[in-house]
Amino acid sequence: MTHLTIASTRTHRLFTGVTMTAIALLLAGCGNSESQDKGAGKGGAGGAGRGPTTVGYVVVQPTSAAMVTELAARTSAYESSDVRPQVNGIIRRRFFTEGSLVKRGQPLYEIDPRLYRAAANEAQANLQSARANQEALRIQAERYRPLAAIEAVSKQEYTNAIASARQATASVAQTSAALETARINLKFTTVPAPITGRIGRSLFTVGALVSASQTDPLAQIQRLDPMFVDIQQSAADMLSLRRSLSQNGIVPTTAQVRLKLEDGSDYGQTGSVEFSEALVNTETGTVTLRARIPNPQGILLPGMFVRASFAQAINERAFLVPQEALSRDAKGNATVMLVGQNGKTVQKPVTAARTQGRYWVVTTGLNPGDKIITQGLNNLRPGAQVKAVPANSPQVVKPPQQGKDGQQQGASQSKAG
Known part of the structure; x- marks a missing residue:
């Protein structure tokens, strides 16, 4: 029991000593912090000792903006055309590959031409008959002319002969037109491409009956x-x-x-x-x-x-303003920060509805020669005193100099924020 009591007493003393030591160190740390804060306050913390903030600016001038x-x-x-039949008949052949490029006038389909070839032959025969009849009536009218002059035939017979010759001439013209129509219809049995382009799928196959009055095209180009x-x-x-x-x-x-x-x-x-x-x-x-x-x-x-x-x-x-120089408020209004008189900042609202490359196109709110701040805008407030230098200027660093107090002082001069 005596040994346990002695050990307990020593442990209590050791714990008490450690606690007191920790409290003393904590108080000392607080004292050092207060002294450091006081020293910093005397030295002008918060930038008072550093002088005005250096910012970079650009000078804007009106320019042309699309x-x-x-x-x-x-x-x-660019061009679109339906391939349609112009005569009635059965499709006998197809001459193109679906989806291929076709040229204007290239044959695409063949419709059974036998009926149209026969019609053309008939029209040709009718024309020959009309021409033969025309020749006979013309000769007859010429023969009646001298006979009518000596009154060997009546004038009425001569007049009828002339009229018959003229009717034969008109019949020749009619049959000639009929032959031309028959030949055109025969030509229409071959369906050509109306334009040059890429043809789609064929909507009618070989053996299908087509007509000139149908609503659906054969294909589309x-x-x-x-x-x-x-x-x-x-x-x-x-x-x-x-x-x-x-x-x-x-x-x-x-x-x-x-x-x-x-x-x-x-x-x-x-x-x-x-x-x-x-x-x-x-x-x-x-x-x-x-x-x-x-x-x-x-x-x-x-x-x-x-x-x-x-x-x-x-x-x-218009004015082209770098995008980094423009900001917007909670309502979406665009503003820029300018270098005003006496080196103080001025916030100015502008109208910028669109961009052009890396610039905002400002249409109202700026004047020629305004100095817009593009660098050093972080935490910059209107009315702040700044040191303005052209944007992207190099920073000139001077070599260390020996101060009066025997310590080296590094002086640097910044030309861009």
């Missing part, structure tokens, strides 16, 4: 190079654009069209706007603008949805 519009569009074939792009623009936007032309430095321009495909990739070729329709769609309230664009690779197909971007006008009094 008013680019991006709208939904849909592609359509589409010319895919170049292609039309039908762009839908709201009538309100077009009206606003027309009102703004020749005002505020906005002038019209030739619209070069660029496309963005459905997968988000850019289409490499560029085109131009051909015309704008002179009517508004009553269902959608839009106006259709048609552009023509090359399609040598066959990437564009009729009916594809694309995004078309093009410039309808040029603003000659």
